Amino acid sequence: MKCNRLVDAGRRQFLRGGIVGAAGAAAATVFPAQQASAAGALAQVDYPSNRLANLADLAINEPMDIEYPDADSPGVLLKLGEAVEGGAGPDGDIVAYSVLCPHKGWYLTYNGEDRSLNCPGHFSRFDAEAGGQQIWGHATQNLPQFTLRVDDKGDIFAEGCSDLIFGRPSNVL
């Protein structure tokens, strides 16, 4: 069953400030849904390259609602303001994560004060500045982190994911 209620809830949680336009941009992406089965003979999941936003759309510590690798997989795009290991962009400070808690799939909320992602269901917490490391919680993995590429026009693309996203047997369904 598809759970649009939860997807909508996730959108609401992250649609804050002036980032509505960016969410629209992500929703306009075309997903190669049929490629997953065609690529079945390959050893790796074949990820789509989706444009998430442009550098100009990001403000420091303002979370942007994204969806990757498809519309049912909500995420967050963050410009942290300081370079972090694994950070993308000219300042090495841009990261993106799934916001489905890898414990039971609840939507994480972003706390800008200590830059953590928090689960209202069972109180797990993840560090946006430490590669999504679980600070404390019940998940048996750290937060799936999306692999980012920034092109020379400043467009930010997601092109992979570090861990399995909650609720799927394959990151690309």
Added chain:
Amino acid sequence: MAYKRQIDRLPIPPANAKVHNVTCHYCIVGCGYKAYTWPRNQQGTTESNAFGLDLAEQQPADGTWLAPSMYNMVKQDGKDVHLAVVPDHDCVVNSGLASIRGGRMAENRPSKVTGTQQQRLSDPLVWRNGVWQPTSWDDALDLVARVTAKIVDEYGEDELLVSMFDHGGSAGGYENTWGTGKLYFDSIKVKNCRIHNRPSYMSEVHSSRDMGVDELNYSYSDYEVTDTIVIVGANPLETQTNLFLNHMVPGMRNGARFIMVDPRRSVTVNAAEEVAGKENVLHLAINPGTDMVLFNALLTQAVDNGWTDADYIAGNSFQGGEAVAMGTGQPSGLGSLDYAMQSCRTSAAEAAEICGVAEADIVKAAEWIAKPKDDGTRRKCVTGYEKGIIWGNDNYRTIGAVVNLSLATGNIGREGTGCCRLGGHQEGYYRPSDAHVGRPAVYFDQHLIKGGGKVYHVWACDHYKTTLNAAQFKRVMKRRADMVKDAMDAAATGTREEMVDAIVSAVNAGGLFVVDMDIIHTQIGANAHVILPACESNEMNLTSMNGERRLRLSERYMDPFGNSKPDCLIAAGMAHNMERVLREMGNDAYADQFKGYDWETEEDAFMDGYNQGNPEVTYERLRAMGNNGVQEPVTGYEDGKLVGTPRLYTDGVFTRHGREDGKALFCAAGWRGWQAAGKAQEEANHEFWINNVRANIFWQNQFLDQDNDFIQDRFPYPFIEMNADDMARLGIGAGDLIEITNNNGATQGMAYPTDTAKPGQVAMVFGSPAGSQGNVVNPGVNELNLPDYKHTWGNIRKLANATPQAKAVSFKSKEYKA
């Protein structure tokens, strides 16, 4: 940088996968899981799979999901098969929730395909030529039996020392406690023995039992319908995770208030505030070790305000003053409530002074627990306690004070009530009588340190990581064991007979011959001479009961690793060899004592032990009861189902003390400050209180987690939570390696700045392989040799700057922030 699994796709369990009932073998809660196994060359599809779900669609929150940690490839009947172990939505214990421990059961299985848990022991090992050499069971058991038989036959059974687990889950359970118990309490009468987590062979909750109250008397559902939850010296969100999430949280959502008694603010307090609202949570952050005073004051409030349950007390408790006098092995008197009050009476003002909390908060807590509602009905209260007082100051009287309050307010034996320990492992104890051990039982660690014993059998215990006074224990045991290793090395070219003679000479000179049964190489096992490989739950069938006495059969779904065996069958093998060797020695009468171990399987051991006392209970019937099992005691078998007991003492007859009158006793819990030797002086001489705490991420002493990359990435060293001002004053930064020292020894860990840590108080995680907190715990115990691990003081200094591993981890607050 956080550990990345780099897994983005998993095999799908097919619709025809084999399904096995699994009870999580880690903590006492015993969550239900389903294990799916299927052949290597098969798989399900998104349309057709074992879950019966359309996996082409995103699953909703709380839905079924196979996380990478829940998958592995293991041996089953000699073949490599896929394994998926996922939480069971139909189990009433956890309703589909997994903890960070149970959710990793699959990946913590040994697999030669995926490379997990390659630390597991596969073959018997014997110390030969300066190393451990793999050998056959026959060879290893022959050496064990020849040395052990010679010692017990010639020098007496008191020369055999035994450390043995008494728990369920893991590699414990009714099968394995029976196998070891029959060997050491029936075939032999071993007196010099101890349990895995305490330096003597005795109960952790003597006073509750002496009062007539079994320490596991409720049903978890009682939390859901109570008015007030009281937690004392426990941290259930971390250590009984799904008891908190699946039973206490619904209780709070139904309106229950939450009282926490703990010097430290834990994530449990934080989560309770999120669920119930701060106005319905009361954290009594008492001075360390003063729990008894607080509960005496709460009892006094209830008595003086007429909030006790007079009918319950009159009908169910002893009325004649003193019933049991204080004496040797009896740390306080027991009797009627009036009798106990002569020792317990404490005003709120006195308690506020001693406990360091506001008098108004003590009054408020008493009201939340005992003051009848406006309509005159009684409030219902569930009380849960654990190591904070079990391993705390004056164990007997403190637990007595807690149980006193529950008894006086009618809060045991009724729906929505209970007074229980929260527990560590599951339970699974079925052994012959231990009466010969005596009360108080021998202080085992001191006996070994003083040179007692010649042969030492260690069953799944790693005291080097977990005992008190560990530094001295390790030094002495290593010295004694090395004497035997040297003798064995010198006799390497001789016959078996010459080898045995060399070992016996060495132990007669003060050495110790050590046989270690475990699933991995342990720290204490480093000083063993024979190591015998055991297997765990699900590599064998295993029965245990959880913290509400829920008995389940956790089914075997894979083969034991290599040539490892269930502990009960290792014990049987020892018995067979003891019988043979004693007969060869010409002692037929002694040899005959080792008959009765004709067990081919763990089920045979179960039928020989537990089933003899509980004839209704068989594997077949338990299998049919599935992951919801049956709550002990089992009273019958009707309509194809075992009939259990959801709650003890519903008839008001208290039986745990064995008194014929069935009346509960109150404990004369008179306060006497620091009870254990040396505590007051240690506190006076050192700067920091070294609290000994647990974390949800580690199971016990990390025996499997030490080989789990996800876990070790988070905490590469044992964390020591510390106040930021204390750190700044001592020049310590986040992640720096620090050393704790006192007269008992030294240990080390990683500083974790914690804004809720009080100045002068640090909290170090227990039992770490990279820093044993037990090194700095003094040998002080109570009259029954219960250790006080929780009260240790030391000084702290910086050892080193944060290593690259430590620098990479998060040091943010563990508390949920919306």
